[in-house]
Amino acid sequence: MSVIGELRSLSRSTANSDRGAKPRLTKLAKSEERTAYLLLVPWMLGFICITAGPMLISLYFSFTNYDLLQSPQWTGLANITHMIHDRRLHASLLVTFKYVVISVPLQLAAALGLAVVLDKGLRFLPLYRSIFYLPSLLGGSVAISVLWREIFGATGLVNQLLEHLGVQNPPAWISQPSTALGTLIVLNIWTFGAPMIIFLAGLRQVPTMYYEASSIDGASKARQFWSITMPLLSPIIFFNLVLQIIGAFQAFTQAFIVSGGSGGPSDSTMFFTLYLYQQGFSNFQMGYASSLAWLLLIIIAVFTAINFFASRFWVFYDD
Amino acid sequence: MTTDVSRRANRPASSWMRAGRPILRHVALIVLGIAMIYPLLWMVASSLRSTDVIFHDIGIWLTEFKAGNYLKGWDGIDQNFGHYLINSTIIAVLSVIGNVLSCSVTAYVFARLHFRGKRLLFSIMLMTIMLPIHVVIVPQYIIFSSLGWVNTFLPLVLPKFLATDAFFIFLMVQFIRGIPRELDEAARMDGCGHIRVFARVILPLMGPVLATTAIFTFIWNWNDFFSQLIYLTNPDTYSVPVALRSFMDATGATAWGPLFAMSVVSLVPIFLVFLFGQRALVRGIATTGGK
Numbered sequence: 012m013s014v015i016g017e018l019r020s021l022s023r024s025t026a027n028s029d030r031g032a033k034p035r036l037t038k039l040a041k042s043e044e045r046t047a048y049l050l051l052v053p054w055m056l057g058f059i060c061i062t063a064g065p066m067l068i069s070l071y072f073s074f075t076n077y078d079l080l081q082s083p084q085w086t087g088l089a090n091i092t093h094m095i096h097d098r099r100l101h102a103s104l105l106v107t108f109k110y111v112v113i114s115v116p117l118q119l120a121a122a123l124g125l126a127v128v129l130d131k132g133l134r135f136l137p138l139y140r141s142i143f144y145l146p147s148l149l150g151g152s153v154a155i156s157v158l159w160r161e162i163f164g165a166t167g168l169v170n171q172l173l174e175h176l177g178v179q180n181p182p183a184w185i186s187q188p189s190t191a192l193g194t195l196i197v198l199n200i201w202t203f204g205a206p207m208i209i210f211l212a213g214l215r216q217v218p219t220m221y222y223e224a225s226s227i228d229g230a231s232k233a234r235q236f237w238s239i240t241m242p243l244l245s246p247i248i249f250f251n252l253v254l255q256i257i258g259a260f261q262a263f264t265q266a267f268i269v270s271g272g273s274g275g276p277s278d279s280t281m282f283f284t285l286y287l288y289q290q291g292f293s294n295f296q297m298g299y300a301s302s303l304a305w306l307l308l309i310i311i312a313v314f315t316a317i318n319f320f321a322s323r324f325w326v327f328y329d330d
Numbered sequence: 331m332t333t334d335v336s337r338r339a340n341r342p343a344s345s346w347m348r349a350g351r352p353i354l355r356h357v358a359l360i361v362l363g364i365a366m367i368y369p370l371l372w373m374v375a376s377s378l379r380s381t382d383v384i385f386h387d388i389g390i391w392l393t394e395f396k397a398g399n400y401l402k403g404w405d406g407i408d409q410n411f412g413h414y415l416i417n418s419t420i421i422a423v424l425s426v427i428g429n430v431l432s433c434s435v436t437a438y439v440f441a442r443l444h445f446r447g448k449r450l451l452f453s454i455m456l457m458t459i460m461l462p463i464h465v466v467i468v469p470q471y472i473i474f475s476s477l478g479w480v481n482t483f484l485p486l487v488l489p490k491f492l493a494t495d496a497f498f499i500f501l502m503v504q505f506i507r508g509i510p511r512e513l514d515e516a517a518r519m520d521g522c523g524h525i526r527v528f529a530r531v532i533l534p535l536m537g538p539v540l541a542t543t544a545i546f547t548f549i550w551n552w553n554d555f556f557s558q559l560i561y562l563t564n565p566d567t568y569s570v571p572v573a574l575r576s577f578m579d580a581t582g583a584t585a586w587g588p589l590f591a592m593s594v595v596s597l598v599p600i601f602l603v604f605l606f607g608q609r610a611l612v613r614g615i616a617t618t619g620g621k
Contacts, residue, residue, distance in 0.1 A: 014456055014459055014460075014497075014500055017456060017500070018453070018456055021449065021452070021453055021456075040444065043443055043444055043445065043524060044443075044444070044445040044446065046443065046523070046524045046525065047439050047443040047444070047445035047448075047524075048445060050435050050436070050438070050439045050443075050524075050525070050528075051436060051439050051451070053432045053435065053436065053491065053492050053493050054432065054436040054455070054492065054493040054499070056492050057432075057489060057492025057493050057494045058454070058455075058458070058492075058494075060492070061466070061470065061489045061492055061494050062458055062461065062466060062494060064469070065466035065467075065468075065469035065470045065473070066461075066465055066466055066469075068469035068472075069465055069466060069468055069469050072468060072469065079472070125362075128355065128358075128359065129359075131355075133352070133355065133356070133359075134356075135356075139359050139363060140612070141604075141608060142363040142366060142367055143362075143363065143366060144611075144612070145366075145367065145370075145601075145604060146366060146367070146370075148549060148600055148604055148611075149370070149553075149597055149600060149601075151550075151553045151555075152552075152553040152555075152571065152596065152597065152600070153553075153555055153570075153571040153574045153575055153593075153596070154571075154574060154593035154594070154596045154597050155593075155597075157574060157578055157589060157590075157593050158369060158370075158373050158590070158593060160578075161384075161586060161590075162369055166385045167385075168369070168372060168388055171385070171386070171388045172388055175388065201366070205615055208612055208615045208616055209615055209616060211616070212615075212616030212617070257460055257462075260462070261462050261463075261464070263555065263556050264553075264555040264556070264571075267555070267559075267575075268575060268578070271578075271579065272579075284464060284556070287464055288556070288559075288560075291467075291468055291471075292471075292559075292560055297468050297472070300468055301468045301469075303464075304462070304464040304465040304466075304467070304468065305465060307462055307464055307465065308461070308462060308464075308465045311460070311462060315460070
C-alpha cells in the first residue's frame with residue numbers, strides 16, 4: 012500500500028474506530044504504552060526540533076525582515092506585498108510551473124509506455140530494466156548536471172551531432188532563454204526509470220484472466236489497454252503523479268549547476284527553489300526567504316489537493 | 331492455450347510478422363537503451379581525452395587513454411579529491427546508520443504497539459513525508475549556526491538519528507505488518523519485553539527493508555546538493571557535490587576534461603551500489619507504489 016492508500020484508509024476509518032469502547036487500560040497495556048512512548052522519543056525529538064519547531068519559526072520569520080545581523084523585525088504583511096510586486100518571483104513561478112506541467116506528464120508517459128512494452132514477458136527484461144533505471148539514480152547528482160551543461164553547450168555533444176547531420180548554426184541551448192528550460196525538462200524526462208519500475212510492479216498485479224477473457228470477446232490490444240490496464244493502473248498513475256509533481260516543484264540542483272547558480276539566462280531557469288536559495292543564502296533575506304518557503308508549501312498543498320479532488324473522476328479503486 | 335485463442339481472435343497476421351514483432355521490439359528497446367546511456371558513456375570516454383578533443387568527438391571509441399584529466403582533476407582545488415570523497419562517505423555512511431537505527435525503532439512502535447494518540451501521530455508522520463525541506467531550512471540553518479555547527483557534518487547527519495526521513499519509517503511499517511504476529515507473541519510468552527521482541531525477533535527479519543533503506547539513504551545523501559551547499563562552506567568540509575560545483579566555478583569552461591574525470595569519479599560509488607544492490611533497489615521502489 013502506498014502512502015496515499017494509507018492516508019485514504021486512515022481518513023475513511025476515523026469515523027468508526029478510536030471512538031466507542033475505551034476500556035480502562037490494564038496494567039499490561041499501560042506498560043506497553045510506556046514502552047511505545049519511550050521508543051518514540053527519537054522520532055518525537057526529531058519532529059519537534061527538526062520539523063515542527065522550525066516550521067513555526069519559519070512562519071514567524073515570514074512576517075519579519077531578518078538579515079541575520081539584527082534580530083528579526085516584525086513587518087506585518089510587507090513580505091506578501093513584496094511578493095505581489097516582485098517581478099523576478101513571478102518569472103520564477105512561471106518557469107517552475109512550466110517545468111512541472113510539461114516535464115512530469117511526459118516523464119510519466121515515457122515511464123508507462125516503457126513499462127507496458129517491457130511487461131510483455133520479454134527476454135533480457137532485467138537488463139533493459141537496469142539500463143532504463145540507471146539514469147534516475149544518477150539524475151539528481153551534480154555530476155550529471157555538469158554533463159548536461161556540456162551536452163547542451165554551444166559546442167556540446169548535441170550540437171556536434173546536429174552539425175554532423177548538416178544543421179547550420181544550431182542554437183546554444185543552455186545560453187539561450189528560449190531553450191534553456193527545455194534542456195532541464197529533457198533531463199527530468201530522462202529519469203523516468205523510477206516511476207517505470209513502479210508501473211512494472213503494478214502491471215504484474217493485473218490478473219491475466221482479464222486479458223484472456225476480453226480477448227475471447229474480441230477486444231483489441233488498444234481496447235484492452237484503455238479498458239483494463241489503465242483503470243487498474245490508475246491508482247499507481249495517481250501515486251506517481253502526486254509524488255513527481257511534489258518532487259518537480261522542489262527541483263534545484265539541475266537549474267543551479269546548469270545556470271551556474273544564476274537561474275539565467277534572463278531568469279529562464281530560475282526555479283522557485285533557486286530563487287529562494289538566492290534570497291536566503293546569497294542576499295541573506297531570511298524573512299523573505301521564509302515567506303517564499305511557505306508560498307512553496309501552499310502551492311504544493313494546493314496542487315496536491317487539486318490532484319486528490321480530480322482523482323475522483325479518473326482513479327479507479329477496486330476495493 | 332489461452333494465447334492461441336487470443337491470437338486467433340486478433341487480426342490475422344502473417345507468420346513472418348508474428349515472428350518479427352519481438353525482434354522489432356528488441357531493436358527499438360536497444361536503440362532507446364543506447365540513447366539513454368549514451369551521454370554517460372560519452373562522459374566516461376571524454377574524461378579520458380584531452381579537453382580540445384572533447385568538443386570534436388561525439389564517438390565513444392577511444393584511440394588512446396589519457397589519465398591526465400584524472401591526475402589534474404584529483405589535485406584540482408584546495409584539497410585533493412580524495413578528501414571530498416572521504417567527507418561524502420562519512421556523511422552518507424552516518425546517514426545510513428542513523429536512518430536504519432531510528433526509523434526501524436519508530437516503525438516497530440507504529441506497526442506493533444498500542445498507545446493512545448497513535449492514529450494522530452501516525453498521520454502526522456505520514457504527512458511529513460511530503461513536506462518540502464525549504465519550509466524548515468531557514469530556521470534550521472539559524473539554529474545550527476548558533477550552535478556553531480555550520481561547516482560540520484552534524485546538521486546533515488544528526489536529523490537522520492531522529493527519524494526525520496519519514497518515508498523509510500513508512501516503508502518499514504509496511505514490512506513489519508507483513509511479519510506474522512505469532513512470532514512476537516511466542517517471544518512474549520517466553521517473557522520477552524517489547525524492546526527485546528524488536529531486537530531479537532523483528533529486527534533480524536527486517537533485512538530486505540533495511541537494505542532498501544540503507545541503499546536509498548546512501549544514494550540520496552551522496553547526491554544531495556541543496557543542504558550540503560548551505561551547510562558546507564569551508565573547502566575543508568566540502569562534500570563531493572559541493573567540491574564539483576566549486577571546481578566548475580573556478581575553472582569555467584576551460585577544464586572540461588578534469589571536470590568530467592572527477593564527475594565520473596563522483597558517480598562510481600552510486601554505480602557500484604546500483605550494480606550490487608539492484609535487487610533491493612528494484613524491490614524497494616516497486617513496493618512503494620502499490621495502491
